[in-house]
Amino acid sequence: MGYAQSTVLAYIQQKRIFAVRINGKYIVPKSALVNFLVDDFAFEIVHKSTWHMNTILLFTEKE
Numbered sequence: 001m002g003y004a005q006s007t008v009l010a011y012i013q014q015k016r017i018f019a020v021r022i023n024g025k026y027i028v029p030k031s032a033l034v035n036f037l038v039d040d041f042a043f044e045i046v047h048k049s050t051w052h053m054n055t056i057l058l059f060t061e062k063e
Contacts, residue, residue, distance in 0.1 A: 001033070002049025016041055 001008060011017040018032040036042055
């Protein structure tokens with residue numbers, strides 16, 4: 001995602017990103033990433049990662 005591991009873990013703990021913990025590792029479904037990208041909270045992130053910006057552009061080009 002282009003964010004620090006601690007940031008992603010914080011988003012998971014805040015329930016901003018859905019994840020399932022298996023064998024001590026978090027698994028994030030692709031659909032959960034899409035939900036995160038279109039959430040109002042994600043639009044408020046001032047310093048988006050390169051991956052985040054590129055993914056938003058990819059989705060907007062397909063519409």
